[in-house]
Amino acid sequence: MSTSPTASPFRQPKAVWAVAFACVISFMGIGLVDPILPALAQQLAATPAQVSLLFTSYLLITAVAMLVTGWVSSRIGAKATLVTGLSIIVVFAALAGASGSIGEIVGFRAGWGLGNALFIATSLAVIVASASGGFAGAIILYETALGVGIALGPLVGGLLGSVSWRAPFFGVAVLMAIALIATLVLLDKTPKPATKIGLLDPIRALRHRSLATIAVTAFAYNWGFFTLLAYSPYSMGDLSELGLGAVFTAWGVLVAIFAVFVAPALESRFGTVRVLYFVLGLLAVDLLVIAVWNDTPGVVIGAVIVAGAMIGLNNTLVTQAVMSVAPVERPVASASYSFVRFLGGGLAPWIAGLLAEAFLPNTPFWVGAAVVAVGILVLSTAHRLLRAVETGEDAVTTEDTEPDDAPRPVLVAVDGAPQAPAVAAAGGRLAVLLDAPLVVVHVPERALVDDAAADDGAGGALDRSLAAAREARGPGAPVSSETLAPVGTHGDVGGELVAVARRHHARAVVVGLPCDGALAALAAPSADRALWTRGPCPVVVVPDGTDPAEPVVPNEAAVPAGR
Structure with a gap:
């Protein structure tokens, strides 16, 4: 996961640029209508309160749709969700431009909001999954697209609005159609995430x-x-x-x-x-x-x-x-x-x-x-x-806080590194020593922003780590697993592990020596070393070269007494 500090975030595959372009157009939609609000009120004989519904319908539908975007993308995959959102925006932006009353525009802006929610919810994940040169660079590219879109929206709205109030809506439809075609052609199919999100979660x-x-x-x-x-x-x-x-x-x-x-x-x-x-x-x-x-x-x-x-x-x-x-x-x-x-x-x-x-x-x-x-x-x-x-x-x-009698597990964080099975086995033996459940936390190389990008080719390594953990823990002993939730940059891995440890009220966290793979961020000079500085429990580091069968147990002073 470590990258060269000289790598440019703007040297990316064509697929990344296609999605980034769509991000710019999508975020332009936030301020696009600002310059034409007075013109809409005057030419369509509407009050300011009626015209303000252009924002209300757009944002309220976006709000409600945010509750289901995770459910959708976790079932059809990130690219399908992205394409669906772009298609909806194209259709409803064009319909808004063809409207004959303020009520029609308000209604079509609502449909636009649905498409925007689906797009926003998955665009960052797709950029990170397809980007080259490191995750930090991908995030910079995404933030740049967001900023450019917000800045250009009012300018484009003003330029096209000086021609006609309809022109900004048609302009977005055309630009989004171009982005849709580019996304379909240039972006490879993204895998479906292993974990599905519930509607009520x-x-x-x-x-x-x-x-x-x-x-x-x-x-x-x-x-x-x-x-x-x-x-x-x-x-x-x-x-x-x-x-x-x-x-x-x-x-x-x-x-x-x-x-x-x-x-x-x-x-x-x-x-x-x-x-x-x-x-x-x-x-x-x-x-x-x-x-x-x-x-x-x-x-x-x-x-x-x-x-x-x-x-x-x-x-x-x-x-x-x-x-x-x-x-x-x-x-x-x-x-x-x-x-x-x-x-x-x-x-x-x-x-x-x-x-x-x-x-x-x-x-x-x-x-x-x-x-x-x-x-x-x-x-x-x-x-x-x-x-x-x-x-x-x-x-x-x-x-x-969990009930006082709830067992506190040992967490073991593994990635695709060769020593991951040995680390998992050490965590299993520590769980035996403490008579605690074991949770194996997978830190995939390409799942730092969204579960849709969780397939980093390390599935076999995860299976080997789980097998080693279960063997060390013993037959019938509780061993569960989960994938690290999305983070903004690779330097935030430690912070996310802290959040997982707190959520589980972990007794200890076991990691390998962070020198390669997704967990390398824990040792990078620029990384957020939150696991070491803010962790709620002891951290056990398993050195390289450890045999999975070798007993690796922390000093008892490093493990708090009690459960």
Whole structure:
């Protein structure tokens, strides 16, 4: 899994570029309609509240669809899900352009949202599965596509919208059709994941207080975000479609820069918790500025552009926070979190229009600022959990703690390295010594972002490791296995193993000497060595060259007393 530090993330196969291009077009859809909102209201005799439903229908359907994307992709495979999503976007974007009323556009935007949910849920996995030059490079490429799409959306919307309000919708349909054809031709069939996700798994995951708290915080943040995105164009004076496009392009550029470059630097320097409090507070203040000076277009334009920096930071840090504290598998946590946050983004534009009509034009921004402030208060209830993840303290909460009499297993992490069976056997003997169950955690070389990419050719190695573990554990003894949940970059392997160990309340974690294979990230200088620094239990390292039959048992001082 280790890669050359000089490898360029932009030297990729054609299949990766095809999907990356589709990502750019998909994310363009978020801000595409901003420059044409006033024109739609005027030419279709619609109120701002009715026009805001373009966002609401799109995002609410995206939210609900997020609950089923994992169920779909785990059954038909990543490429089939990707192609299905792209096809739906092409059809409904074209239908929106051919519409004759605001109601028709709203309905077709809902179908567009369904396709977008299917596409977003699988595009990152497909890029990582097909990319060359390392996983970190693949993530950089994906984040770049996201940023370019967000920045170009308003610009393209303004340019095409100056011709006709229909042109942006037809433009997306044509570009997505090109991306669809390229994906079909250039992308090889991806394997179906071994583990299927249940329809109710994302809903059940919200029973965990840590995940629910961060998701509600994201709901509040997205409420403010989409209030600004959907309703601020009406407070910018008589700007043309090109003028509005320029404003939101500047906004999108800041979103991209702060999400990709600034957020990781600030998080590394100050920690996720401190930066989140600060940035959410700034977003609330920014909305208050728009509310107070709502009749001054220059102030509104400046506040909207500056908000791009805050939104970029939040996009990265809130997602990182939820993935850090979620006590469930990462695909399930992502679906739960996305469902809640897109609900906030979908409801905000519609409510903003109703508030503006019932009260004053600046009322939506007062409400948006208040909702973001409530989000800060909600976030504070998870302060201990987030700080525990950052400092390495045990973040297990009462709600997630197993009964006192539940056995705590030994975890053994294996990849496709030659010494994996010896490591698994050592874990089995340690489980015998401690009279504990054994869980074999597979860390596949190509499954660092999505289970759909879990086939790294190491299936035989995993089978050998399981056989060695069962032989060492003894006949009839409990041995289970699971695949490491998705992570953002290869340096996050340690953090994910920490999450698995906490979820199982592990007695110990057994790994091989991390010098090759997927677990090499544990020893890389740039990697997140969370397993060593934040792990909730002892870590046993099995040296190279160990015979599977040789007894490898840790010093008793390394194993806590008790169960």
